[in-house]
Amino acid sequence: MLRRSLPLTVVLAVTLLVPLARSQDSSPANSPAPLNERRPPNWLENRRDGWGRPVKLPVKGEKSPPAPKRDLSGIWDPGDGGIQALGPAAMPDDGRPEHNPPFTAAGLEALKETKPSNGFRSTLATESNDPVIAGDPQGMPREDLFELRTVNILQTPVAIYLMYQFGRVWRVIWTDGREVPKDAEPRWFGYSLGKWVDDYTFVVETTGLDERTWIDHAGRPHSDKLRVEETFHRLDRDHLELSVLIDDPKFYTKPWIALNKLVFNLEPQTFDVREMFWEPSEFQTYNKLLGNEAAGEDEK
Amino acid sequence: MKGKVLIGLTLGIALSVLSLPLVAHHGNAAYDPTKQINLKGTVTQFIWANPHCVVLFDVAGENGQVVHWMAETENPTTMTNMGWLKSSLKPGDPISIRVITVKNGKPIGRIVYVETASGQRLPGRIVPTDDSGKSAESYK
Numbered sequence: 001m002l003r004r005s006l007p008l009t010v011v012l013a014v015t016l017l018v019p020l021a022r023s024q025d026s027s028p029a030n031s032p033a034p035l036n037e038r039r040p041p042n043w044l045e046n047r048r049d050g051w052g053r054p055v056k057l058p059v060k061g062e063k064s065p066p067a068p069k070r071d072l073s074g075i076w077d078p079g080d081g082g083i084q085a086l087g088p089a090a091m092p093d094d095g096r097p098e099h100n101p102p103f104t105a106a107g108l109e110a111l112k113e114t115k116p117s118n119g120f121r122s123t124l125a126t127e128s129n130d131p132v133i134a135g136d137p138q139g140m141p142r143e144d145l146f147e148l149r150t151v152n153i154l155q156t157p158v159a160i161y162l163m164y165q166f167g168r169v170w171r172v173i174w175t176d177g178r179e180v181p182k183d184a185e186p187r188w189f190g191y192s193l194g195k196w197v198d199d200y201t202f203v204v205e206t207t208g209l210d211e212r213t214w215i216d217h218a219g220r221p222h223s224d225k226l227r228v229e230e231t232f233h234r235l236d237r238d239h240l241e242l243s244v245l246i247d248d249p250k251f252y253t254k255p256w257i258a259l260n261k262l263v264f265n266l267e268p269q270t271f272d273v274r275e276m277f278w279e280p281s282e283f284q285t286y287n288k289l290l291g292n293e294a295a296g297e298d299e300k
Numbered sequence: 301m302k303g304k305v306l307i308g309l310t311l312g313i314a315l316s317v318l319s320l321p322l323v324a325h326h327g328n329a330a331y332d333p334t335k336q337i338n339l340k341g342t343v344t345q346f347i348w349a350n351p352h353c354v355v356l357f358d359v360a361g362e363n364g365q366v367v368h369w370m371a372e373t374e375n376p377t378t379m380t381n382m383g384w385l386k387s388s389l390k391p392g393d394p395i396s397i398r399v400i401t402v403k404n405g406k407p408i409g410r411i412v413y414v415e416t417a418s419g420q421r422l423p424g425r426i427v428p429t430d431d432s433g434k435s436a437e438s439y440k
Contacts, residue, residue: 046383083378117329124329149377165377276377282349289347290354290370294330294402 050274055267064236069199072232073155075271076240076264082148086119087218088244088258093119101220107251114219121219124295130219131212135280137169139188139213140206141228144244145258146217150273160194160202165273173204184208186224204230215246216258223250233261240264330402331410336429338398339409341369346389350375355389355414357397359407371399371409373424384422393417400426 047055087093091101103111117128132138138146149165158176173194180191190209197203206228215222229245244259246252341357352372361367373379389395394417399409411424
């Protein structure tokens with residue numbers, strides 16, 4: 001009997017113990033130090049658009065003219081501030097208590113289920129269950145809070161369309177006075193309604209969001225009660241600000257600011273936006289070649 | 301009884317396979333950010349792709365043995381903005397490279413910078429430090 005059960009016992013023991021052993025390396029206590037990544041001082045001189053053409057440097061000291069009224073259209077670049085690898089710029093997952101969102105008990109329980117590959121709780125990348133790495137859409141609000149690169153904004157009399165560089169995805173914000181449909185089917189990007197609160201400030205409310213998405217790259221969860229409020233504020237012709245508020249009474253005791261006045265610069269109208277995808281085939285190549293090796297067993 | 305053991309064994313193997321790494325992108329937990337090393341080698345391949353560009357290069361090791369190194373940096377979009385091109389490196393190019401290394405001791409690094417034979421320095425996203433661990437050049 002013992003001899004017969006031995007293979008099963010060994011296999012089950014390995015199955016259970018291997019993940020446990022790995023998790024020793026990935027506890028918050030062993031969280032990695034920041035890599036201290038920055039751009040070199042002359043990076044602006046090297047910028048090219050997707051067509052390979054150099055992009056002109058802004059002229060120092062030149063004042064931008066006023067913005068056109070009630071107009072967000074243009075090609076907008078947030079620079080490095082939009083990448084937000086550690087989580088939202090205003091609430092990074094860096095271990096500082098002031099950067100912990102105000103979780104409810106239910107929110108904390110949901111947080112335990114997410115295993116991000118970055119941030120203070122980062123696991124070894126091989127253990128992450130990030131839905132975006134698996135190929136799911138980022139959805140909202142993560143589209144604003146991770147890999148927010150160049151955004152092309154088009155405006156019509158009834159809607160504003162945002163076309164994002166990362167993943168080449170787009171979303172629509174309706175401005176025609178409609179309401180969110182009753183019993184709305186949850187969507188990755190939800191249902192967005194926008195209105196001008198003054199000539200230069202446009203506020204967007206998004207609800208009906210799919211619970212499978214994460215709020216950010218640090219794995220903060222959300223419930224079906226999530227309401228995202230985006231405030232676009234046009235500072236002048238060449239600059240646009242974006243702020244993002246998270247309001248989810250089921251998972252957070254009070255609303256919290258995820259992005260606080262991130263500034264975008266206006267690109268020339270002729271600027272060609274470079275393609276940027278996380279192609280599954282390139283992911284596989286990368287993981288097979290380097291990713292799994294880097295995170296693999298110790299050779300020392 | 302034999303059947304139950306077989307079912308259990310099959311289930312166990314299936315669970316073991318499912319627990320293997322499926323994805324490995326973007327984590328920095330694998331790296332030791334405090335230690336930077338310099339290497340000289342010859343490029344064998346330059347992969348200009350998402351999620352991270354990778355340089356493969358050979359380094360002459362002890363006893364004449366060649367060590368096959370690989371070093372990653374960021375995605376092509378970010379690297380284009382930092383002066384890199386798909387044609388920046390090609391097989392056969394001699395390079396000097398500074399990297400931080402993985403904790404598991406394998407010849408894998410994350411690029412601080414690459415210097416080509418012509419003297420061009422291609423910066424990675426890691427701020428260079430001197431050997432004492434202090435920042436030698438600030439990107440502030």
